[in-house]
Amino acid sequence: MAGGDAFEKKFNEVSNDIPIFNAENIQNNMKIIYYSRTFLSIVGGVIAGILGFTGFAGFVLYFLVMAVTSVGLIAKAKFSVQSYFDSWNRVILDGFLGGLMSFVLFWTFAYDIVHIF
Amino acid sequence: MAEDLVLDTAIRDWVLIPLSVVMVLIGVLRYFVSKLMRSYQTPDPKIVKEGQVILRARNLKSAANFIPPKSFRARRIYLCNEENGLLHVPKGQAQNAQAQMFSDPNMAMDMMKKNLSMIIPQTLTFAWVNFFFSGFVAAKIPFPLTQRFRSMLQNGIDLSTVDVSYVSSRSWYFLNLFGLRGLFSLILGEENAMDDTQRMMQMGGFGMDPTRSLGAEKDNLDIIQHDWVLSKFEQRAEATLRKLVKQ
Numbered sequence: 001m002a003g004g005d006a007f008e009k010k011f012n013e014v015s016n017d018i019p020i021f022n023a024e025n026i027q028n029n030m031k032i033i034y035y036s037r038t039f040l041s042i043v044g045g046v047i048a049g050i051l052g053f054t055g056f057a058g059f060v061l062y063f064l065v066m067a068v069t070s071v072g073l074i075a076k077a078k079f080s081v082q083s084y085f086d087s088w089n090r091v092i093l094d095g096f097l098g099g100l101m102s103f104v105l106f107w108t109f110a111y112d113i114v115h116i117f
Numbered sequence: 118m119a120e121d122l123v124l125d126t127a128i129r130d131w132v133l134i135p136l137s138v139v140m141v142l143i144g145v146l147r148y149f150v151s152k153l154m155r156s157y158q159t160p161d162p163k164i165v166k167e168g169q170v171i172l173r174a175r176n177l178k179s180a181a182n183f184i185p186p187k188s189f190r191a192r193r194i195y196l197c198n199e200e201n202g203l204l205h206v207p208k209g210q211a212q213n214a215q216a217q218m219f220s221d222p223n224m225a226m227d228m229m230k231k232n233l234s235m236i237i238p239q240t241l242t243f244a245w246v247n248f249f250f251s252g253f254v255a256a257k258i259p260f261p262l263t264q265r266f267r268s269m270l271q272n273g274i275d276l277s278t279v280d281v282s283y284v285s286s287r288s289w290y291f292l293n294l295f296g297l298r299g300l301f302s303l304i305l306g307e308e309n310a311m312d313d314t315q316r317m318m319q320m321g322g323f324g325m326d327p328t329r330s331l332g333a334e335k336d337n338l339d340i341i342q343h344d345w346v347l348s349k350f351e352q353r354a355e356a357t358l359r360k361l362v363k364q
Contacts, residue, residue, distance in 0.1 A: 038299040054259045098299065104258075105296025108289075109137065111259040117129040 021086055029084055033073060034095045040069050041099030042106050049110020062103050066096055122283060124254060132255050132286055136246065140293045143238050144301050151234045155227075167331060170196070170203045174334045182346045189343050197335040204335035243290065250286035258282045 044065035048058045070092050077084045081091055177192055184192075197204040251273040262270070262281045270281065270288040 035303065038303055042300060042303075049259070055261055058259055101292075101296040102299035103296075105292050108256060108258055108292060109133070112133060112256045113129060116257050117124050117126045 026086060030090065030094065033091065034098070036073065037066065037069055037095040037099045038102060040065055041103040045103040045106030046110045048103075048107045049112075050114055052111065052115050053107075054111075058107055062100065065103075066099070122254070122257075122279070124257075128253070128255055132250050133289065136250070136286065136289060137293055137297075140242065140290075140297060141300070143242060144297060145305065147234055147238050148301070148305050151231065154230055154234065171330060171334050174204060174338055178334075178338055178341060181341055182344050184345070185347075186343055186345055189345075193338055193341075197338055202335075204331050204338070206331050239294070246286055246290045253285070254279065254283045255286035256284055256289045258284055258288075 041062065044062060048061045053061055073091050074081055077091070081088055085091055174196055177189075177196070181189055194202070196202050199205055254271075254274060258270075260282065264281060267277075267281050270284040271279070272287060273285045274283075
């Protein structure tokens with residue numbers, strides 16, 4: 001049916017522009033992302049410190065941990081990110097730099113305790 | 118020669134670990150103290166009402182194309198006609214609301230309490246660190262830094278030959294101050310983080326005129342081009358059902 005097709009096209013066009021998300025659920029999902037990133041940056045910092053990474057290697061480890069987190073989150077969203085978040089950047093970039101200070105702190109802490117004294 | 122530097126284990130046992138533990142405990146204490154001091158103020162019904170009207174207008178704006186033109190027009194007129202629409206603000210009241218907000222002493226008091234509960238522990242801890250743990254190397258940062266950081270990270274140590282990555286206890290304090298924020302949000306739950314964002318929102322909303330946002334929302338609603346996307350929905354449903362019946 002031609003009319004149906006045209007209708008469907010129009011409907012898809014319009015519904016792409018319209019935010020049909022539940023704001024509270026989005027916020028909850030964002031919070032989960034934030035928590036997992038913070039937690040993993042602390043764990044990653046301790047790991048980097050115990051393994052004795054210095055300089056560039058430690059930051060590489062941080063980026064690796066964050067990348068793994070992103071992959072984990074996407075897997076948790078059953079690879080259909082669009083149905084849980086309003087954009088890909090949310091999953092990949094949000095909270096990326098927020099965990100860096102925690103990472104550096106725990107990295108320094110573990111490194112000092114294990115290797116310096 | 119920087120590699121040869123050996124730090125006393127007493128520094129670890131009596132400076133590094135205690136400092137971190139103390140800062141975590143102070144953070145937890147501050148959280149509970151501010152929780153106790155928080156005064157619950159009954160929200161002003163007028164402000165709540167305005168907020169709900171704004172929410173309603175936003176919902177109408179975002180879902181406008183899913184309702185028939187007639188319903189949309191009815192809702193728009195209800196919200197923003199010039200005589201008694203909910204979004205329409207009479208001229209005289211605009212200043213009044215703002216003045217009332219500024220003169221509310223409870224709000225200013227609350228904000229001052231929050232700020233004080235932030236500043237006092239920080240100042241005390243900083244003074245404590247400066248008094249007890251200054252003048253020696255306390256930690257080593259595991260990444261290299263340039264000479265520029267020397268004056269910031271090594272104050273109290275007047276040795277220009279020591280590698281910059283060896284830092285004094287004051288730097289360790291600052292590292293804790295910024296790095297523990299993530300840990301707090303994990304161990305104290307969402308309320309801690311929410312408190313911060315709420316404070317931000319309050320700061321932002323403090324000088325803002327609530328009636329102005331009503332006006333902005335009214336303008337937004339006025340310029341909407343209504344375009345009903347479900348106009349052929351009955352026919353489509355009929356076609357689908359017929360197809361189902363045929364099968």
